[in-house]
Amino acid sequence: MxxxxxxxxxxxxxxxxxxxxxxxxxSEEAFRFDTEVMLKxxxxxxxxxxxxxxxGDYFVFDLANNSVIITRGRDGEIRAFxxxxxxxGAKLCEAQKxxxxxxxxxxxxxxxxxxxxxxxxxxxxxxxxKAQHGLRExxxxxxxxxxxxxxADNPPPIDRAKADISEAIALYDLSKLKVAAQDDLYDQANxxxxxxNNRECYHxxxxxxxxxxxxxxxxxxxxxPEEGLSEDTDAVAKETAHWKELGIYRDLIEFPDNxxxxxxxxxxxxxxxxxxxxxxxxxxxxxxxxxxxEPTSISVWTHPNxxxxxxxxxxxxxxxxxxxxxxxxxxTTWLVHEDAVEGEDYxxxxxxxxxxxxxxxxxxxxxxxxxxxxxxxxxxxxYAVEENLVDAFKTFYVEQSKLALEPSA
Ligand code: 3BY
Ligand code: FES
Ligand code: FE
Numbered sequence: 001m002x003x004x005x006x007x008x009x010x011x012x013x014x015x016x017x018x019x020x021x022x023x024x025x026x027s028e029e030a031f032r033f034d035t036e037v038m039l040k041x042x043x044x045x046x047x048x049x050x051x052x053x054x055x056g057d058y059f060v061f062d063l064a065n066n067s068v069i070i071t072r073g074r075d076g077e078i079r080a081f082x083x084x085x086x087x088x089g090a091k092l093c094e095a096q097k098x099x100x101x102x103x104x105x106x107x108x109x110x111x112x113x114x115x116x117x118x119x120x121x122x123x124x125x126x127x128x129x130k131a132q133h134g135l136r137e138x139x140x141x142x143x144x145x146x147x148x149x150x151x152a153d154n155p156p157p158i159d160r161a162k163a164d165i166s167e168a169i170a171l172y173d174l175s176k177l178k179v180a181a182q183d184d185l186y187d188q189a190n191x192x193x194x195x196x197n198n199r200e201c202y203h204x205x206x207x208x209x210x211x212x213x214x215x216x217x218x219x220x221x222x223x224x225p226e227e228g229l230s231e232d233t234d235a236v237a238k239e240t241a242h243w244k245e246l247g248i249y250r251d252l253i254e255f256p257d258n259x260x261x262x263x264x265x266x267x268x269x270x271x272x273x274x275x276x277x278x279x280x281x282x283x284x285x286x287x288x289x290x291x292x293x294e295p296t297s298i299s300v301w302t303h304p305n306x307x308x309x310x311x312x313x314x315x316x317x318x319x320x321x322x323x324x325x326x327x328x329x330x331x332t333t334w335l336v337h338e339d340a341v342e343g344e345d346y347x348x349x350x351x352x353x354x355x356x357x358x359x360x361x362x363x364x365x366x367x368x369x370x371x372x373x374x375x376x377x378x379x380x381x382x383y384a385v386e387e388n389l390v391d392a393f394k395t396f397y398v399e400q401s402k403l404a405l406e407p408s409a
Contacts (some may be wrong), residue, residue, distance in 0.1 A: 007033045008405050014398050017391055018380040025190045025373050031325040033401070034191070035064035040151040041404045042260070043158055045306035045319050046070055048176045050335050051097065052078055058116060059097045061149060061323060068138050068149055069093050069103070073114040080115050080138035080149050087133075103135065146300075146308070146317070147173025161261040161302070164253050168263045168298050171248060171288050172310040177335040180283075180314070181348045185330045185359050189366035191305075192321035192397060193373070194330060197366050198307055198318075199389040207365065210357040214272035214279055239267050239296075246290060250298065255392055258399075260303035262389070268295040274311045275354045281313035283346035285337035288312050301389075303396040311338075314346075315388045316355055326370055331361060 003352075007030060010021045024030045030236060046061040047070060058071040067083035069092060083092050090107040093100075102119065103112040111120035116135035121128065139150040141158050144166030148158065188196055197203070204212060241267060243249035253263040272279030273293035281293050290312065298310040303318045315335040325327050334351050342348065372378060383391045 002032075002036075004029070004033050004405060005035065007401070010399050011245065011398055011405075014394075015380065016395065017383055019383070020192070020394060020398075021194075021380060022373055025192060025370065026325060028325050029052075030380045031064075031322060035066075035322055038397070038401045038404045039063060039304065039322070040066075042152075042156065042304060042400055043141065043148040043150045043161075044304070045079075045302055046147050046149050047319070048147060048177075048179075048315075048317060048333065049078065049142065049174050050179050050338075051147075051333070052101070052407075053178060053338075056099045056101055057097075058093060058100060059260045060093050060095070061321075063151070064323075065089060066151060067091065067093075068151075069135075070140065070147060070149070071100075071103070071114055075115070077115075077139065078142060078147060079114075079116060080140040081135040082138060084136070085110055086118065086135060088113065092135075101194075120121050144169045145177075146306075148302075160256070160259050164256075164263055165261055165300055165302075168250050168253075168306075169264075169300065169310055172298070172315060173287070174315070174335070174385065176338055177287060177315060177339045178340075179333055180336045180340070180342065180346065181334045183350050183352065183356060183359070185332070186323065187328045187330055187363045187366050188326055189328055189363075189370035190326060191320055191328040192394075193321050193366045195393055196390045197362050197369070198320075199301070199393050200384075200387045202384050202386050203365060204408045207361050208358050210276065210354045211279060213270060213277060214275045214354070216267055216269040236267075243296065246294070247286075248290070248294075248296070248298075250293075255303070255396075260396060262301040264299050266297050266299055268297060268311075271295055274313050275309060275316065276350060277353050282351040283313045283336040283340045283397045284333075285340040285345050286312050287314065287335075288338050303393055304400075314351060328366075330363070332356075332359060 010023050013021045047059045051059045051074040052070055054073050055074045058069050061068045061070060068080050069083045070080045072078050085092055086107040087108055087110045090105055092103055092105055112118055112135050116137060118130040118133045139155045141148045143162045240249060250265045255262055273295050274281045276282045293312045301307045306318060308317045317333045319331045321329040332355055336346055340346055
């Protein structure tokens with residue numbers, strides 16, 4: 001591994017409760033460290049099972065110089081492979097997503113099955129063993145329909161996160177959903193600032209009029225009524241009792257014992273049952289087994305790169321991927337019931353309106369943050385009390401980075 005001494009030094013300067021030193025947000029070296037070292041050691045959220053719904057569907061997840069093909073085999077299994085041919089290394093899939101019967105290399109047409117096995121390789125020397133030249137697999141985990149990949153040879157454990165998240169989102173059965181829309185937005189800001197911005201609602205009140213029609217800003221930190229962030233404790237108790245009656249109540253799970261997931265059942269604001277402009281369902285075909293809409297979501301956040309809101313009628317799912325020191329891909333996907341018909345049951349415009357507006361507002365905020373941090377006047381700043389989850393993200397980043405730099409790593 002290349003020498004990242006200056007990164008190690010910056011990591012040592014980090015103080016709990018404060019934003020990171022400048023160089024960790026802005027430098028080319030930090031970007032290389034993040035994408036070539038740190039982010040390869042952890043599980044990254046890539047897509048959902050609905051992105052590769054049928055055998056042969058594929059979805060390409062790029063991280064800096066790495067590219068991974070996620071595809072569903074004829075056996076229904078979802079697998080991940082490096083997007084490089086085992087002949088002379090050509091890139092296999094150029095498009096970001098699509099469908100294929102087999103994986104065929106465009107260079108000399110070596111052909112692989114959807115399970116990665118080499119099927120056709122013309123003119124190879126005698127004794128060539130196809131079985132030795134299959135596609136190189138990447139670790140993949142299906143977490144209740146959310147697909148995570150890890151580029152490490154020995155990925156860290158995922159069992160606890162898998163159990164907690166799968167149990168909480170089973171109600172919304174991702175295997176019965178389809179992708180209704182995907183939006184790729186590029187922010188001129190470091191990926192960590194995009195993530196930090198997502199982990200607080202300190203900025204929501206004045207910045208997100210559309211989202212605040214449904215998102216309970218105070219509730220962001222209150223997955224559990226016992227935490228008492230809501231002023232109206234009677235209303236919280238009633239809401240909780242109602243969720244329990246419906247069998248959908250869940251205790252807050254918040255980054256337990258250095259794990260990297262948070263799961264909360266939240267009440268939506270102003271009686272809204274969905275994150276839409278009018279608070280009404282975006283899709284007429286509800287996705288949960290309850291026969292009516294309710295003003296609540298299960299929301300999931302994972303370090304280091306995702307968050308998701310599961311509502312009675314649709315799911316909205318976000319991944320964050322660094323593209324450059326000051327460039328980040330924010331990928332948003334909206335999922336509806338597989339039987340929902342566009343134009344009849346939902347329109348893409350209505351389904352996507354709230355988060356398209358919110359993403360633009362958040363893009364502006366992350367870009368302002370990045371621009372200010374780049375000036376000579378920047379010094380690490382103190383997080384507010386309600387920015388505790390920003391601090392949790394930053395601490396995860398620092399700890400994982402230090403771990404990745406240990407000689408044994
Ligand atoms: O959607 C989210 O995950 C969070 C909630 C508060 C800020 N951000 C919009
Ligand atoms: Fe793929 Fe030659 S590089 S077939
Ligand atoms: Fe925001």
